Amino acid sequence: MTIVLGFEGSANKIGVGIIQDGKVLSNPRRTYITPPGQGFMPSDTARHHRSCILDVLQEALEEAQIKPQDVNCVAYTKGPGMGAPLLSVAIVARTVSQLWKKPLLGVNHCIGHIEMGRLITGAENPTVLYVSGGNTQVISYSEHRYRIFGETIDIAVGNCLDRFARVLKISNDPSPGYNIEQMAKKGKKFVELPYTVKGMDVSFSGILSYIENSVEPNMLQEGQFSCLIDRLLLGGQETLFSMLVEITERAMAHCGSQEVLIVGGVGCNVRLQEMMAVMCKERGAKLFATDERFCIDNGAMIAQAGWEMFRSGQVTQLEDSWITQRYRTDEVEVTWRD
Missing domain, CATH: 3.30.420.40 (ATPase, nucleotide binding domain)
Structure with a gap:
């Protein structure tokens, strides 16, 4: 023991x-x-x-x-x-x-x-998407190392979402990412935003700059917040997660993997899990994920x-x-x- x-x-x-x-x-x-x-x-x-x-x-x-x-x-x-x-x-x-x-x-x-993800889910040898406030990496185990197959070349996805929340004055309680996830559910129309995948890597600074430049102080008034939900929260979340699903699938193909494990703080986002599950189903693969605990x-x-x-x-x-x-x-x- x-x-x-x-x-x-x-x-x-x-x-x-x-x-x-x-x-x-x-x-x-x-x-x-x-x-x-x-x-x-x-x-x-x-x-x-x-x-x-x-x-x-x-x-x-x-x-x-x-x-x-x-x-x-x-x-x-x-x-x-x-x-x-x-x-x-x-x-x-x-x-x-x-x-x-x-x-x-x-x-x-x-x-x-x-290791926590492997313990809780029982995943054996998955392609790992690690997404948090400070890190964004696609990882797979090989020869006594966790190899990084793709990552962000600028800021992490969690940091990007936090900055969305900061621009829009969204509460940090319990976390900005969680509040964005709940508010994005109210969105009605997807708006296309900058999408940057470079080989196996992703870049989030472009979409962040777009959002920062799109918000003017008077737009945060109650009457105009609904359009911001569509343009920035729904569109922003869907675009970020689409980029992550793409590079994860590419790593799976490279490694011949049939398992995906999502870990990190952003990994408890239900919408990200849903999008990844669709990709896994199309490939006949299994998705493993956990909750906020x-x-x-x-x-x-x-x-x-x-x-x-x-x-x-x-x-x-x-x-x-x-x-x-x-x-x-x-x-x-x-x-x-x-």
Whole structure:
């Protein structure tokens, strides 16, 4: 029996999760929410994480009904992510590791998403679409690496959606992407917007610039908001997701894959899942996806990746337990898969 405690805090969510041999024992988290029209600054986000991380840790232990001596390893997000939040959480993880005299493991955030998705859905060897606030990648496993077959060449799809919400002063509670998804359901007419796929890669800066230039202050008045829903929210969401489905299908064809796994915060968008399901059905493939409990950043995904790493013999020495804002998915040697 192996129990791993995982700390996640790479962006605006702080989570602590506990995994015991493939079973999620607990997974509490808190979200730093800013006013409409505003993003979250690194220093403010780190301050939020510091203020509640010990409460979340205590909640995780109580929910899992375990004590510190039951934990076999402490895992934390090494990167990628925002520097100040990453560092604030890494310091707590290092401290807990030393106080409890437990091994430490630095985990790649992206691989945490993938391993959590594989655990929850049962997908065996899928083509992975990883879509979040800071990352957009199409990934497939080969020869002990998660290989990146396509990605964004500018901004991530989640960041793009967040910027849509910021321009239109849409609430950040519970998340801008969720609110856009609900409002887009009210749209009645699809409006074509800039669509940029370059080989296996995508670009979202063009559609973002179009939307930013399309909105004038007087248009945000109640009388004109319905047309903005059609032009920007319905059209914007459909266009972004169409681009993602295209590059995912292209990667599937290249790899001969019959499985797709969607992970990351944007992955819980039901419309994205519907569009991907249509493509998979046409190819005779299977789609695997989860809900907001496991798609959105959480501590259990770091614990699960840490569990896989720990059982394959990996440990992070204290002097190597730094963080890095840029930590590529394909930098990690995947020692736990054949």
